[in-house]
Amino acid sequence: QQQVKQSPQSLIVQKGGISIINCAYENTAFDYFPWYQQFPGKGPALLIAIRPDVSEKKEGRFTISFNKSAKQFSLHIMDSQPGDSATYFCAARSRETSGSRLTFGEGTQLTVNP
């Protein structure tokens, strides 16, 4: 049972376009929501993260929008570039477990065409 649901599974965008990836969760104990970017054969790398007390966070071309009541959050990549082509994972972390594991969504394979 996937605790964090992510969509779409794959996304193709033209260079300069906006890429939007959505995630939803059920566990209200989650209080930290990072997005990771992963290139083939590499480890996931933190892109941007948000806490539920903030509705939006922007870093460069990357923006997280967070809707606490709907338990949904999304990643927007503005002016998408071919170098952004990678797999993106949303994740969530709970304050309730001392080890504070990350729970990942299923991932979105983004392709940005030149």
Add this chain to the structure above:
Amino acid sequence: AAGVIQSPRHLIKEKRETATLKCYPIPRHDTVYWYQQGPGQDPQFLISFYEKMQSDKGSIPDRFSAQQFSDYHSELNMSSLELGDSALYFCASSEWGGNSGNTIYFGEGSWLTVV
């Protein structure tokens, strides 16, 4: 900046053999996590350690064990290997895992192929 170091990067083992993966966390990080990622799948949490004690346990098979040593490096031991164990194994580290806002940094992974 120093990153999470994993070794070996690639490993080929036969069924029923044993494998050991090593992880060296970022300096001053006291929490280590192990994840398993199959092809086209999201990383699945296996186990974590804080200050050398197991802090959380996920979907780690009984054939696997792990520990964190006094220098904070960690080892994942996998015995009686099965074909289904073939995957990319990530180690990650963070400052105290009890603070959910502390960033978790991942290593480059160890590719295990079981033949």
